[in-house]
Amino acid sequence: MRIGQGFDVHAFGEGDHVMLGGIRVPHTQGVLAHSDGDVVLHALCDALLGALALGDIGKHFPPSDEQWRGANSRTFVRAIAGMLLEHGYELGNADVTVVCEAPKVGPHAQAMRAIIADDLGVGINRISIKATTTETLGFAGRREGIAALAVVLLVRA
Numbered sequence: 001m002r003i004g005q006g007f008d009v010h011a012f013g014e015g016d017h018v019m020l021g022g023i024r025v026p027h028t029q030g031v032l033a034h035s036d037g038d039v040v041l042h043a044l045c046d047a048l049l050g051a052l053a054l055g056d057i058g059k060h061f062p063p064s065d066e067q068w069r070g071a072n073s074r075t076f077v078r079a080i081a082g083m084l085l086e087h088g089y090e091l092g093n094a095d096v097t098v099v100c101e102a103p104k105v106g107p108h109a110q111a112m113r114a115i116i117a118d119d120l121g122v123g124i125n126r127i128s129i130k131a132t133t134t135e136t137l138g139f140a141g142r143r144e145g146i147a148a149l150a151v152v153l154l155v156r157a
């Protein structure tokens, strides 16, 4: 077994939605990012890469590479799913926490779980999506940005 953790933050900017766990979630702002800025999938990718000791998302999909401008972050998850297989592992389970005052994540959690499970080729019961505010404290509390934390356990395939 191998364990990994990931963390990602993106600042809010102009826009009318945020991508979270592969889902387009309507919001009063968007996020500033090179890709689609999906903090859920970026934190998950870093956790998976960390568990394999293969570096991080920026190493594999550099923000300096125009190929990834505006990219759907599911592309990163699917690529890393292939790396898991190559190294003889599969996802045991993943637990993700989104940190923001808004948008509300709960109503979209099931759809996010389904997408992530599909991209990683596992049952939905292996994927957990949770959310919390910071009770108005800090950058998330001031609605300046959105964060996500992920923990994964890999098991031998």
Ligand SMILES: Nc1ccn([C@@H]2O[C@H](COP(=O)(O)O)[C@@H](O)[C@H]2O)c(=O)n1
Binding pocket: 098, 099, 100, 101, 102, 103, 104, 105, 106, 107, 130, 131, 132, 133, 134, 135
């Ligand atoms: N962006 C968010 C934040 C929170 N939730 C849900 O609300 C519950 C209460 O949040 P607190 O920060 O006040 O503890 C939390 O447990 C989540 O279920 C959410 O859906 N989206």
Ligand SMILES: C[C@@]1(CO)OP(=O)(O)OP(=O)(O)OC[C@H]1O
Binding pocket: 008, 009, 032, 033, 034, 035, 036, 037, 038, 042, 057, 058, 059, 061, 062, 063, 064, 065, 068
């Ligand atoms: C995802 C990548 C893709 O170029 O860019 P961003 O969307 O800016 O996201 P970040 O979380 O900063 O991770 C770095 C990059 O790999």
